Amino acid sequence: MLILAGDIGGTKTWLQIAECDPSDAGRCRVLYEKRYASADFPHFDELLNSFMQSVQQQGLSLPVQGCIGVAGPVESDNAGNDHAKVTNLPWRLNGPTLAAQHGLARLRLINDFQAVAYGLETLEENELMILQPGEKVEGRAPMAVIGAGTGLGQALLVWEGDTEDGFYTVIPSEGGHADFAPGNQTQRELLDYLAQRQPRVSVEDVLSGRGLVNIYHHLVQQNPQQVDVSIQQAMAEGDAAAVLGNAGLSAPDSLAGQALGVFVSAYGTQAGNYALTCMASGGVYIAGGIGEKIRACFRGEEFVKAFRDKGPMQSYMCSIPVKLVLNPQVGLQGAALLASRL
Numbered sequence: 383m384l385i386l387a388g389d390i391g392g393t394k395t396w397l398q399i400a401e402c403d404p405s406d407a408g409r410c411r412v413l414y415e416k417r418y419a420s421a422d423f424p425h426f427d428e429l430l431n432s433f434m435q436s437v438q439q440q441g442l443s444l445p446v447q448g449c450i451g452v453a454g455p456v457e458s459d460n461a462g463n464d465h466a467k468v469t470n471l472p473w474r475l476n477g478p479t480l481a482a483q484h485g486l487a488r489l490r491l492i493n494d495f496q497a498v499a500y501g502l503e504t505l506e507e508n509e510l511m512i513l514q515p516g517e518k519v520e521g522r523a524p525m526a527v528i529g530a531g532t533g534l535g536q537a538l539l540v541w542e543g544d545t546e547d548g549f550y551t552v553i554p555s556e557g558g559h560a561d562f563a564p565g566n567q568t569q570r571e572l573l574d575y576l577a578q579r580q581p582r583v584s585v586e587d588v589l590s591g592r593g594l595v596n597i598y599h600h601l602v603q604q605n606p607q608q609v610d611v612s613i614q615q616a617m618a619e620g621d622a623a624a625v626l627g628n629a630g631l632s633a634p635d636s637l638a639g640q641a642l643g644v645f646v647s648a649y650g651t652q653a654g655n656y657a658l659t660c661m662a663s664g665g666v667y668i669a670g671g672i673g674e675k676i677r678a679c680f681r682g683e684e685f686v687k688a689f690r691d692k693g694p695m696q697s698y699m700c701s702i703p704v705k706l707v708l709n710p711q712v713g714l715q716g717a718a719l720l721a722s723r724l
């Protein structure tokens with residue numbers, strides 16, 4: 383069976399044609415895939431049309447059904463028709479309309495972090511970096527996934543059915559838009575800085591690409607004498623978050639490096655908050671585009687220390703396995719897996 387899989391983000395969109403065998407645990411063989419800059423297209427339909435034309439130019443047959451992860455809330459009406467608005471783009475998607483336009487029997491739209499959560503079972507051990515081994519839990523305990531990129535995504539996995547014959551179902555979340563809760567004095571100072579500049583501070587105002595930039599500007603205000611003019615210029619001319627990430631990794635003591643430290647600590651605080659809220663004793667997975675790029679920062683103690691720092695619940699937090707996802711296409715793989723099961 384040929385399927386269409388997609389992962390729509392505020393910055394980039396991945397589309398893929400894969401051959402899947404639903405009887406073989408949904409295993410899929412990628413036949414063709416392409417990455418697009420999301421901002422290059424005013425509507426998703428134009429992007430999908432371009433992709434389908436390129437599929438035919440490759441001599442491939444068109445897919446039968448598909449699933450697309452969308453960075454934003456997805457809703458279904460009483461007839462089960464999926465529709466979505468991409469949070470950081472002007473795109474609006476309607477599943478049945480897109481399916482009819484492109485010859486698909488069915489097109490399922492899901493939240494992008496639902497897709498990431500489904501993709502966890504497709505990962506190999508070498509695609510995960512253990513941040514905290516935790517303790518093995520008997521049965522099928524809840525798991526959580528959280529990830530910073532253009533925004534901040536979160537999802538919860540809950541086991542349904544018998545222990546052997548059941549499966550994990552994924553509950554989406556828009557928790558990235560919840561209020562930012564600082565976990566230490568440095569984060570409280572950051573919150574005060576941001577609150578003076580905007581009416582409300584959400585979690586993804588700190589944990590996202592723009593969040594890293596916000597942290598850096600806060601540190602610049604506190605330490606103007608440490609400013610590196612070349613970094614300031616590079617930020618103005620290109621992707622500011624990417625510039626900071628690269629500069630911080632190469633010079634940990636610089637303001638860019640300090641910004642990464644604050645970012646990773648705040649990441650640990652929020653991941654711990656989410657794990658505690660969901661009682662995710664089955665494990666917490668850190669996904670998203672930024673984590674994989676700055677994986678070296680997660681080898682220090684800042685993340686785990688902030689993750690565990692929950693007062694009387696600290697011993698419980700130490701028992702939760704925490705892993706960093708190193709495969710940037712986990713959401714695309716999750717969408718392909720779900721498409722094969724429609």
